[in-house]
Amino acid sequence: xxxxxxxxxxxxxxxxxxxxxxxxxxxxxxxxxxxxxxxxxxxxxxxxxxxxxxxxxxxxxxxxxxxxxxxxxxxxxxxxxxxxxxxxxxxxxxxxxxxxxxxxxxxxxxxxxxxxxxxxxxxxxxxxxxxxxxxxxxxxxxxxxxxxxxxxxxxxxxxxxxxxxxxxxxxxxxxxxxxxxxxxxxxxxxxxxxxxxxxxxxxxxxxxxxxxxxxxxxxxxxxxxxxxxxxxxxxxxxxxxxxxxxxxxxxxxxxxxxxxxxx
Numbered sequence: 001x002x003x004x005x006x007x008x009x010x011x012x013x014x015x016x017x018x019x020x021x022x023x024x025x026x027x028x029x030x031x032x033x034x035x036x037x038x039x040x041x042x043x044x045x046x047x048x049x050x051x052x053x054x055x056x057x058x059x060x061x062x063x064x065x066x067x068x069x070x071x072x073x074x075x076x077x078x079x080x081x082x083x084x085x086x087x088x089x090x091x092x093x094x095x096x097x098x099x100x101x102x103x104x105x106x107x108x109x110x111x112x113x114x115x116x117x118x119x120x121x122x123x124x125x126x127x128x129x130x131x132x133x134x135x136x137x138x139x140x141x142x143x144x145x146x147x148x149x150x151x152x153x154x155x156x157x158x159x160x161x162x163x164x165x166x167x168x169x170x171x172x173x174x175x176x177x178x179x180x181x182x183x184x185x186x187x188x189x190x191x192x193x194x195x196x197x198x199x200x201x202x203x204x205x206x207x208x209x210x211x212x213x214x215x216x217x218x219x220x221x222x223x224x225x226x227x228x229x230x231x232x233x234x235x236x237x238x239x240x241x242x243x244x245x246x247x248x249x250x251x252x253x254x255x256x257x258x259x260x261x262x263x
Contacts, residue, residue, distance in 0.1 A: 007145040009114060012046075012122045014259055016178065017140060017149040019170070021162025023131040026183040027152045028056045029229060030219065031128040034150075034255070036234035037248045039083040043123040046078060048113055049088035050140070051130045052106060058090045062232020067091040077118045082237060087117050107139040114144055132166070141173035147259055148176035150216065154184045155203035167211045177213040178258040180204050181251060185218030188243060195220065214258055217251040220244065 009015065018034070020027040031047060039045040049057035058064065061081045069091060070077040078085040089109070119125065130136050140146065149170045153163035167177055182204025186195040198221075208215035219225075220243050228235035236245045 007143065009119060009125065009144065011120055012125045014123060014147045015125045015127065015144060016255070016259075017127045017129055017137075017146055017170075017175070018152060019129040019137065019149055019166050020131050020152045021164065021166040022159060023054070025131075025152050025154045025159055025163075026219075027131065028060065028128050029225065029235075030150075030152045030181055030183055031126050032057060032060045033234050033236050033244075033248050034252055035084055035124070035126045036082060037236050037245075037252045038124050038126075040236065041252070044121055045083070046085035046087070046119050046122045046125045048117075048125060048127045049086070049090065050110060050113065050127050050136055052089045052109060052136060053130060055088045055090035057086060057128055058088045060229055060232065060234070061086060063088075063091070066093060074116065075118050076116055082234065085119060085122070087113060089113075106135045107143075110136055110139045111143055114140075132162075137169060138173065141170075141175055146175050148178035148262060150178050150181060150255065151207070151211075152181045152183055153204055153207055155182060155197070155200040157200070157203070160203045160207050163207055164210065167207070167213075171211075176262050177211055178255060178262070179214040179216035180208040180211065181216050182218040184221040187221045190223040214254060216254045216258075217247055219247045219251070 018027060018031045035045050035047050047057055049055045078087040151163050151167050153159045170177055184199055187198045188195050204218060205215050222244055224238060224242060224244055225235045228238060236248050239245060
């Protein structure tokens, strides 16, 4: 989606939205690990956690609850962790505090997160969206020049149905779909290493074909990923020889190729 310069975040080269049609497919985990992969390869990377009702990016980096952010002249500086710049609504509220906001308030919050944050120079800003096709997604499409969106799904049919709706929504607001990521594509046994397709097979490929976009790759479900979320460390930083690292490396490389096609 190419708009005028007023819709660009100063200093940020590429802005990628990562969405899903429904919750529970591991969208935030995918966002965190793609971003961490980019940073590990030497790129300057930021993550904006725009899942205002259920922000979890901070937790995945071991940051719990309200945080004292540096602020100067009505601008906010993001936290830095593991080589990434992070901003999340969870940094501004207590852990158990609910967010009960209507659409206009959500839109204003998104606008402030985009333009009142001092990102400095970034190669990539990854935006972790709320699940579904609501006000936050529409506000983003109107407020900012997005390079495109990545849709995260799992193989089973109910997740694919909702992911199809998410893909259609981005197409409707003229945001390019850069590709499909199939999370939990198979379960790898921690004892014997056997891979089992416990959630069906091939759903991500089918969605990519029906959406006329690229299949970026599948991510296995492993104990490594399950433990990483609790430990506050992206899974790809734990073992650079494991299947999770290899999966995300393939996905990021393909994503880079897709971004270049739309430049």
